[in-house]
Amino acid sequence: MAFKKDDNFGEWYSEVVVNSEIIEYHDISGCYILRPWAMEIWELLKEFFDAEIKKLKLKSYYFPLFVTENVVQKKKDHFEGFAPEVAWVTKTGNSELEAPIAIRPTSETAMYPYFAKWIRSHRNLPLRCNQWCSVVRWECSNPIPLIRSREFLWQEGLTVFATKEESDEEVLRILELYRRIYEEFLAVPVSKGRKSEMEKFAGGLYTASVEAFIPNTGRGIQAATSNCLGQNFAKKFEIFFEDENDPAQKKKEKNKRSLVCQNSWAYTTRSIGVMVMTHGDDKGLVLPPRVAPIQVIVIPDPLEDADTTAINEACETIVCTLNQAGIRADLDTRENYSLEWKYSHWEMKGVPLRIEIDLKDLANKQVRVVRRDNGAKVDILSTDLVEHVKVLLDGIQDSLFQTAKQKRDACIEVVYTWDEFTAALNDKKLILAPWCDEEEVEKDVRARTEGNLGSAKTLCAPFDQPDLPEELCALLLESPPRPGRFGAAAID
Template sequence: MSDAIVKQIEEQGAEVRRLKGDKASTEDAKTEAIQKLLALKLAYKEATGQDYVAPNARQAKPKQAPKQQAQKPEVRKQTLLGVGTRKDDNYSEWYSEVITKAEMIEYYDVSGCYVLRPWSFAVWESIQEWFDSRIKKLGVKNCYFPMFVSNAALEREKTHIADFAPEVAWVTRAGNSEMAEPVAIRPTSETVMYPSYKKWVQSHRDLPIKLNQWCNVVRWEFKHPTPFLRTREFLWQEGHTAYANAADAEKEVFQILDLYAGVYNELLAIPVVKGRKSEKEKFAGGDFTTTVEAYVACNGRGIQGATSHHLGQNFSKMFEISYEDPSREGERAYAWQNSWGLSTRSIGAMIMVHGDDKGLVLPPRVAAVQVIVVPVGFKTSNKDSLFDAVDKVTKELVAGGVKAEHDLRENYNAGWKFNHWELKGVPIRFEVGPNDLAKKQVTAVIRHNGEKQQVSMDGIVASVKTLLDEIHTQMYNKALAQRDAHLKTTTDIEEFKKHLDEKCIILSPFCGLPECEEKIKNASTREDGEGAQMGAKTLCIPLEQPKQALPSKCLFPSCTEKAKAFALFGRSY
């Protein structure tokens, strides 16, 4: 088995080198190749218990040092435990290392599909619990619809499905037999759910319908996949609601948008901008789309966090979701609909925004383990008493509602454990040694800033909860400061391009026309020796506009249309 893995590693290594030397290859292509290579090396270590060493390194004979040389040069030992790439040096390699070494994902043999390991799924569970409890207060109920879609259903709404058509995965065979009619795997569920809505709505008394499902969807993208950010199968929630009047439907759009902002602000410690999508970027088939947009400082890109769409009556007319209008005898009225969704892409945003050169940095409110308790400085004579104290502290934290674990493994030293749990991003590490025990305290090490402080064992649960809240606030404020330092306002296209190349997101006056947005994107595409850098697009039209007066002229120099609002532009995922 190890020989087969070695062959795969060598072939994949050659592919990585080829892509790095090919100026036409994209960053996405390089990222996926590197991810596969790292996964193969980890598989080799698991199979053999040893790090993979390249053939030339294995065969090379060590050179003899000259006799007059008194000292050997210092050689830095490489290990698979830590992150070997700095975030600012090579962001793609850093990301690939972090998600595998921190045990967030496991690679799978179907490209674009990944195993979400418990460490990452715990983040998703925290998001589920928080969001689910709040939509239920709005009267939303959970349900589940099948993952298969008939061809007839997809054909019924060609305009809506046009954006997804190239990515729709089809089931065409059952065993050895061709199916009489292929069925699609849902890329989204409007066409799955709305035929049932038609059956359920006969009177205005049948409205509103407020349903949500937590499920998977499949979009067979041909772009190079990246775990969490662009995957062929991903988890999400999708809400689909129908109302008897437009005002109630539009009100809900913004209620959901506020909850999405809460997921990022209150759970993930990420600041977001709430806004409307431009006509060019809005959901196909909808009246308007609202969004929350985050900023990734290391590469200067925006990332769409979640969207809440007002569909108007577009889908209800297509699927005949109507009822007898009590105010107009004999006439039927169409329902007003919304759809809204948040996916596991949120985990990718969290990793990118907070991670550092040591690995993950988990916000406390979504961390699978908030406090890891590690004994230090123990010997045979004091081991039992120290281990008992660590166990007691851990149990007290768990009983008080803190997600805590201890690491009592004796086959690893304390330094290895420190690195291990830093890599995994645990917010607080408690070190408990003989001196701490004598003083009835623990030494707390804060992951996101490395600070140390002593915490008394008396009232330790209350102290930890306060500390966790402080950590959340500090992480949020750090991300906010990074974003605001890169948030610029300009009315000049040349200054706009300069800011964009400085990894900024930019507020500029915009007329709103799709053709003008395309011109801005083309004008801001930068050609360099490594290929074209994508141009800017509108991330959103912020709901909260800048305090300065809106200029009358649109950003694009030759545009003759009047500016309608400040738009937030940037390169994006």
């Protein structure tokens, strides 16, 4: 590694994601090739999330990535929130298109004309759609692999209900699944809360989110969102249903219809980038076992010119035994690489455990196991290997989360005055401050804090709130905060 995490975080991150074979840079700025190591991590996350949402009776769909201009015009206030990022197709070959076609930055406008077609009565509700796809957001300033990409993979759920109560319930249920992805799989601590009016999903009623924080940079990262859209989109796209609970329907009156309530929610391959930033070290990637494509790498260590047959056979047996026990293990018997190179290679890729076997280990019917997260080594009898490996993997998963949480929590600072706020921001803290959630105040905070590090940005009003003195005013002393309401903020 040419760069140290604590010395030059940006260059360190770029080096890690390339050298660990997570991504490769593409010749179009802001676009990246996701290599198998990244795709396997994404597939492990997808396996968990897909199983959970299928329990909620979500159905899989795939909608085209193109959106016509007339559909875009129908929901201007939504698309204006994405306007700087929308890519347009204007030509085919050498011919200009009669009307430009947008490439979806998100799929609400692509799906909702068809929801209006499919939904007629309460019997068609709830409608629950999910798709795994890519979207394009042509963010031109400072793209960062996986964190801020112009094209990225995501999961996108769009659901329709008869009542807002159903929508509200789902918003929180999905948000909890996103928390589990980050905390239980990626071992990244996150805060659940509600986005400010300025930061909420464009055209939506409110947005709930999980927010991550990177102590090295002092920057917050939106990890996933779950949006209640209310009836805003239903009005524009004329999505109605005959409501069995409407008194007019009970009297068999015609043309008495109710608007549906809608949600949308998503998380992206940004999750992988957040994990890399959180756990990586100066040797490279550090993977939590639950998302590691290979949880255990087995490397034989024969003496020079010694017969490798017995050791290789023992290693193959170990890999087979671990795989049969549900542990993702692999064997590296490549002869054209040195032992030291192999160790460094698999450390760079972040494999949680390394098993080494030499002739002495073979004679003693034991193996040496090395942890990636802390370098600890332990000798284990071959007969006890499966049980011990499972314990070690669970220990690594928990240790990574607890370590990350301790680092994150050490950066949290509760402030009550403007001077305290700016001092904490300069110290790269995750700030909890009294908050009124007024857009003009938020704009003023951003303008007044703009500097070398970047301006302050609200992350969310956390659901888990500290006590707020009743007599205290909002941060700028211009308006009172909502009762008991703190907002979380960090460098943008």
